[in-house]
Amino acid sequence: MNKQDGILIFILIILSLLGMAFFYLSEKDGPKKAVVYYEDQVVLEIDLTQKEEKTYQVEGFNGMVTIESKDGKVKVASENSPLHLCSKQGYISSSYETIVCLPNKIVVAIEANDSLDAVAK
Amino acid sequence: MEIKKLTRLSMLLALSVILGLLENMIPFFSGIIPGLKLGLANIVVLFVLYTFSSKDAFFLSILRVILMGLISTGLFSIRFFLSLGGALLSFVVMALSKKYTKLSVIGTSVLGSIAHSVGQILVAILLIKQGLMIYYLPWLLLFSIPTGIVVGYMSKYFIDYFEKRLKINF
Numbered sequence: 001m002n003k004q005d006g007i008l009i010f011i012l013i014i015l016s017l018l019g020m021a022f023f024y025l026s027e028k029d030g031p032k033k034a035v036v037y038y039e040d041q042v043v044l045e046i047d048l049t050q051k052e053e054k055t056y057q058v059e060g061f062n063g064m065v066t067i068e069s070k071d072g073k074v075k076v077a078s079e080n081s082p083l084h085l086c087s088k089q090g091y092i093s094s095s096y097e098t099i100v101c102l103p104n105k106i107v108v109a110i111e112a113n114d115s116l117d118a119v120a121k
Numbered sequence: 122m123e124i125k126k127l128t129r130l131s132m133l134l135a136l137s138v139i140l141g142l143l144e145n146m147i148p149f150f151s152g153i154i155p156g157l158k159l160g161l162a163n164i165v166v167l168f169v170l171y172t173f174s175s176k177d178a179f180f181l182s183i184l185r186v187i188l189m190g191l192i193s194t195g196l197f198s199i200r201f202f203l204s205l206g207g208a209l210l211s212f213v214v215m216a217l218s219k220k221y222t223k224l225s226v227i228g229t230s231v232l233g234s235i236a237h238s239v240g241q242i243l244v245a246i247l248l249i250k251q252g253l254m255i256y257y258l259p260w261l262l263l264f265s266i267p268t269g270i271v272v273g274y275m276s277k278y279f280i281d282y283f284e285k286r287l288k289i290n291f
Contacts, residue, residue, distance in 0.1 A: 001225060001227045001228075001270075001273075002223070002224075002225045002228075004222065004223045004224050004225070004228055005224055005225055005227050005228035005231070008224060008228050008231065008232070009228075009231060009266055009270070012231065012235065012262065012266055013263070013266060015262065016259045016260075016262035016263040016266075017259075017263070019258060019259030019262065020259040020260070020263070023256060023259065037251055037253070039249050039250045039251060040250045040251055082200070096256055097256065098253045098254065098256050098257075100245070100249075100251075100253070100254055100257075102199050102203075102245055102248065102249065103199055105248075105249045105251075107249070107251045107253050107254070109253050
């Protein structure tokens with residue numbers, strides 16, 4: 001490893017930490033909702049202020065995707081894909097976290113809940 | 122192409138496929154972040170880039186993705202396009218880094234590892250038309266650095282071994 005390598009690695013570490021800090025700091029306090037996308041279409045919105053456990057199903061590219069919400073957290077419970085990466089990921093609850101199910105073209109994101117009377121569609 | 126060179130490149134290609142398959146059997150890395158892996162096959166790409174030429178490294182890299190597609194991921198599946206995007210961007214960045222910067226094999230490997238992550242994310246964003254995947258980027262960047270350093274040191278060892286100790290000119 002030479003000096004240039006050291007400088008490069010240092011800059012890259014700083015850049016990735018700055019990126020993380022930016023995502024952490026851009027999170028807003030207040031009520032949240034989980035938004036489920038199929039490609040760029042919103043297919044489901046879940047109010048995350050509710051405490052009780054609820055199960056939803058949406059149509060993915062490879063079949064049905066089961067999504068569970070509980071205590072302000074949301075996870076993909078089951079889905080049909082080769083590696084099951086998105087159901088292994090578990091619960092997410094912050095706006096800088098996302099669950100991506102590439103084979104099913106499903107993305108679960110957390111967003112601020114602006115409308116107080118938002119109901120799960 | 123000289124027969125000797127053709128044979129050596131074919132064996133290196135086979136080696137890179139085996140390393141890729143071996144790596145799929147280690148579930149540890151993708152448990153941390155989806156898509157994260159050590160990148161052992163990149164040892165072979167770096168080796169060819171530094172001891173043969175960038176053209177040979179390019180063909181090895183592309184053929185590796187196609188062979189991996191046939192053997193494990195499935196041709197033209199989502200994982201195939203992810204690997205292809207990662208491999209292409211990673212090759213371009215490493216070839217440029219070797220030609221135009223004073224970085225050693227280790228620095229080039231780190232850049233290649235990062236370019237692989239970025240390439241994969243870009244393909245993923247194009248495939249499902251969803252920009253939210255950008256949240257993975259800082260994490261992938263941070264973890265790409267140690268994997269790039271490990272792969273870089275291993276490549277450096279092999280390049281030095283073949284060039285200095287065995288006195289083989291490819």
